[in-house]
Amino acid sequence: MFSAAVFIDRMVRHILTAFCAIFLFLMVAFTVYSVVMRYVFLNPPVWGDLLTVLSNIWLVFLALALTVRDRDHIALDLVYTWLPTKAAFAVQQFWSLVIFGLGLIMIIYGIEAVQTMGGKYWEMWYFAWEDGGFVFKPNYMPKKYAIAIVPISGFLVSIAALASIIEDTVKLKAGTYKQAGDLDEHIAQ
Template identity: 85%
Template structure:
């Protein structure tokens, strides 16, 4: 059971990392294309800047889940080094719970925002899933598609925070717990 959970955790991390890499590549490609079209050919695409911004937003929100799972988010690492291990564990678990709560808020209000988001991006046509396949829609893309990353990221952040809490608790119980990123901040003892 534990091996299956670790495999799923690894696959999710690799998938999110791949999505982030693709989004970064798209962001660079859209920017370069827009700049070349604007300054060399004097005919910029109307969609170039929008796709760059949307790629950036989705990249940041997906990367948030990765940083939470790897415990690379902003933390009080220096303060942890001054505390006894169990106190540092308690503080770190508290912040993981806060991040878990933030993820829940992102889900709840993100779904509400997606549901109530009006308007369309006039620059973008889009594809939709209808009758068992993708259908090209020649009208404008609804803005709710862009904001849909908020509840998705909220779910991923909540799961990542919960996984970190469970993993750290199991490691503390087993006596193998050590602070996340502790090698970066703990003083060297020889």
């Protein structure tokens, strides 16, 4: 059971890392394309800057979940090294619980924002699932698609925080727990 959870954890990390790499590539590609079209061909696309920004937003929110899981978020690593192991554990668990709560807030208010978001990006057409297939919709992309990453990221952040809490608790009980500042070898796993 535990090995299956570790396998799933690693697969999720690899998938999120791949998505982050794709969004980073898309940001660069959209920016280069827009600049070349603007200054070389004097015909910039109206959608270039928007897709760059949307790729950036999705990249940052997905990377947030990776950061939480790898414990690379802002932490007082120096303070943790000065604290006794159990005190450092308690402080790290507290912050993991705070981050878990932040993830829940992102889920709740993110879903609300997606449901109530009005307006459309006039420069973006989109595809929709209708009658068992994708259909091209030329009436512009709803803005709720751009912020749909907030509840998705909230879910991923909450799961990452819970996984960190469980992992740290298991390691403390086994006597292999290391403070946040000592987690560089954790990432190499």
